[in-house]
Ligand SMILES: Nc1ncnc2c1ncn2[C@@H]1O[C@H](COP(=O)(O)OP(=O)(O)OP(=O)(O)O)[C@@H](O)[C@H]1O
Ligand SMILES: Nc1ncnc2c1ncn2[C@@H]1O[C@H](COP(=O)(O)OP(=O)(O)OP(=O)(O)O)[C@@H](O)[C@H]1O
Ligand code: SF4
Ligand code: SF4
């Protein structure tokens with residue numbers, strides 16, 4: 001875990017760069033109906049992840065974490081910006097080129113119940129990408145699937161079972177095996193342990209760390225559990241309403257949070273070290289985040305920010321490096 | 334630890350059985366809990382260990398069939414609830430015990446405004462005029478910190494955010510000023526910042542009105558920061574209980590220890606070196622296939638021979654601290 | 668209930684001893700363990716034998732007048748009696764059953780094929796394609812079905828083929844709606860996104876991933892369709908718009924309906940036949956549905 005650099009070969013092809021990514025939903029008119037309001041789900045997100053590292057994304061519900069993940073996976077249309085994996089601009093690929101490149105980036109989902117086709121056996125689920133992308137010879141694929149099952153801690157004979165016959169944690173292992181089947185460079189993990197019991201969470205997190213060490217994988221790790229993020233991520237970005245408001249390495253972000261939202265977020269998480277008395281003294285945010293449809297001008301956090309000033313409501317603070325790669329977007333920092 | 338007064342709510346040796354395809358599942362196995370007024374009792378445990386079922390049995394809402402409260406007693410203010418007539422039970426629900434359910438969206442009726450729904454639950458228990466009931470509804474919405482309560486009372490559930498819906502649920506549960514409030518994972522669907530607001534609200538409530546609260550959660554952090562006492566459940570049994578300070582600072586049941594150490598806790602000052610997380614191996618056993626010994630034995634690193642033969646009872650292993658584990662009890666004895 | 672099932676699943680310990688059987692034999696086992704489905708199958712086999720083998724044993728011509736009209740069942744050796752022209756109803760039931768069942772099944776197949784195609788493409792692609800296809804569906808839906816099929820039959824002549832086509836063409840809209848709404852729902856599920864990121868093409872996603880999961884309500888619709896097609900044919904025959912040279916259950920009902928008060932049996936017998944056929948098919952459909960669902964299959 002401590003050292004996530006690949007033990008076998010160098011994998012520069014796993015470096016991920018996202019440049020000014022925007023994903024807007026709705027707004028366009030269709031043939032008969034008037035278009036829905038424009039939702040700025042992701043609104044100018046940039047970051048880069050070195051190969052073999054884990055990049056965490058945290059933030060309020062609806063802040064655009066999943067949409068960022070889906071855009072990188074090319075599963076929602078990208079409105080603007082570029083996504084580059086290794087030396088391939090995956091945001092520019094179309095049709096067959098995109099299909100071929102999909103081998104290199106895979107995804108695992110939050111819900112272990114809806115992410116596996118209930119009508120396919122576990123083995124067929126893991127084998128599907130191999131068949132679709134024609135990886136290996138057909139006769140070898142069964143053996144490859146069996147090996148993948150072993151790799152994620154399932155017994156190879158469990159290939160013949162259907163998803164509903166597995167527990168949540170086991171299903172997440174199947175999801176991992178499916179993602180690993182194409183030997184990807186990048187795995188996008190959208191809340192991979194949020195739906196699991198705490199005891200099972202640890203099993204999956206340890207497995208993910210081990211696979212990263214062995215295979216030199218790059219992870220984009222989305223979660224709302226800050227404890228998990230702190231444990232597994234090397235770099236962390238905090239999102240608020242479609243934008244990154246703060247980004248830093250794990251030590252710097254947690255020991256020295258600088259954006260008011262990050263501070264409030266860290267203060268809100270109850271921990272086993274805390275107790276009834278000192279919870280009272282912590283900073284509290286009021287209200288709910290505004291909707292991503294009618295965005296106010298200026299800083300998007302201004303409506304809830306305890307430190308907001310007049311200028312915050314006029315111009316947007318830029319996301320600037322405040323030393324050591326600790327990027328913050330706030331006028332008062 | 335002299336018991337000065339009778340506890341407000343006392344659950345004693347409750348057994349709930351469910352008929353399933355695979356046989357009888359003992360969903361609750363001699364669960365015993367006490368809640369004093371003004372106290373927050375936390376219940377933690379993995380999914381399926383019977384947390385919600387404990388709440389439902391207190392509310393008299395165990396689905397029957399297939400479930401059945403086979404034995405035991407539940408008393409609130411000395412009044413026995415097990416076996417009570419449905420009519421009287423309905424009066425108790427809402428008036429003496431309120432409950433906030435796990436999923437706020439599905440427990441609110443989408444075709445009525447939230448104000449109407451709160452007013453309705455007032456009118457079920459008190460013969461208030463519609464006007465008075467509505468006033469109370471607005472007052473309750475104010476009490477749970479909903480801004481512009483008069484206007485929000487006329488909103489439909491889907492027009493409110495998740496956090497507001499959960500506040501509405503709390504307002505509804507509190508509308509008749511119950512003595513006990515059961516909150517079943519009240520914040521699972523909410524953001525951390527909103528969760529903190531809801532927790533503050535529960536804490537205010539307990540401090541200001543002396544309402545006893547049962548907080549069901551799987552988050553040890555929430556227990557640490559909110560509860561006074563805690564009960565850890567596993568496979569339908571309470572395996573450890575005591576004051577929060579005692580249980581969290583010196584857990585004695587291997588399962589509790591596992592629950593605390595297998596979670597990566599948020600540290601204000603994280604170490605550079607990262608260690609591997611502790612794991613509890615395996616999964617929760619099926620309730621229909623429990624052997625006669627300790628239910629945790631197949632996953633327990635400290636198990637002895639005795640463990641798979643005889644079931645440990647919940648016995649004192651410290652001051653205000655009970656544990657159902659042979660090894661812990663032995664250590665205490667020495 | 669769904670909530671319960673989920674918890675039950677989650678706590679279910681890992682299955683240890685697994686018997687690996689061929690999926691088909693597993694499905695067969697599941698199907699035959701379902702008593703209602705087996706009863707349906709037996710009933711359907713009986714009806715098929717009755718209509719397809721019957722005429723070889725009971726060789727009376729259903730169009731020939733053999734006795735006095737309205738002879739009640741059982742008299743003079745006519746098991747089901749005679750109709751208003753003194754024709755043997757038993758013979759009509761046998762020969763007519765062939766036609767009715769063929770029309771029912773063929774029309775159901777036609778409407779399922781059209782409905783699933785339209786619904787699947789609309790639900791899968793969304794946007795302009797969906798709007799266009801759904802307007803098209805609505806257009807067919809608001810047409811008075813009987814009138815429309817009468818027009819088709821009048822235009823192309825009253826043969827078995829045109830009647831079947833007409834019924835199929837007017838009744839696919841319900842299938843299309845069901846299919847579309849299932850596709851809209853399943854399209855958003857994560858296993859579809861997973862297959863897509865496994866670089867699946869549209870055709871694969873539609874037919875191999877989404878459609879199998881959308882089947883249950885479609886099968887129910889198809890079942891209903893068989894029954895309604897048989898009844899539809901009856902309505903057309905009643906209006907004299909079916910092929911006059913073929914006998915069908917609908918014809919028997921249609922031609923005897925004016926005399927229902929005098930000879931109710933002549934209408935009731937084909938009515939029961941239709942009822943039992945539809946019942947048999949829907950029992951089988953239910954059983955198939957369960958057998959195709961791995962969740963129910965492997966308990
Ligand atoms: N297909 C869509 N059409 C329109 N709006 C969408 C669509 N998908 C997402 N959105 C909107 O985009 C915003 C960002 O959503 P997203 O799912 O990325 O948030 P998230 O950060 O993943 O939240 P959560 O923590 O709840 O998963 C939300 O306001 C959401 O309502
Ligand atoms: N209708 C039912 N039939 C059979 N078993 C049931 C039924 N309802 C609940 N159970 C079982 O009762 C047990 C306890 O369920 P309960 O809902 O109390 O769990 P929980 O601790 O609240 O879990 P979660 O954290 O998932 O909410 C589970 O093992 C569940 O499978
Ligand atoms: S820019 Fe202003 S409103 Fe925005 S976070 Fe900083 S202080 Fe708050
Ligand atoms: S009784 Fe034995 S098996 Fe059970 S928790 Fe204690 S040591 Fe482990």
Ligand SMILES: [Mg+2]
Pocket residue numbers: 065066067
């Ligand atoms: Mg999300």
Ligand SMILES: [Mg+2]
Pocket residue numbers: 384385386435517
């Ligand atoms: Mg529960």
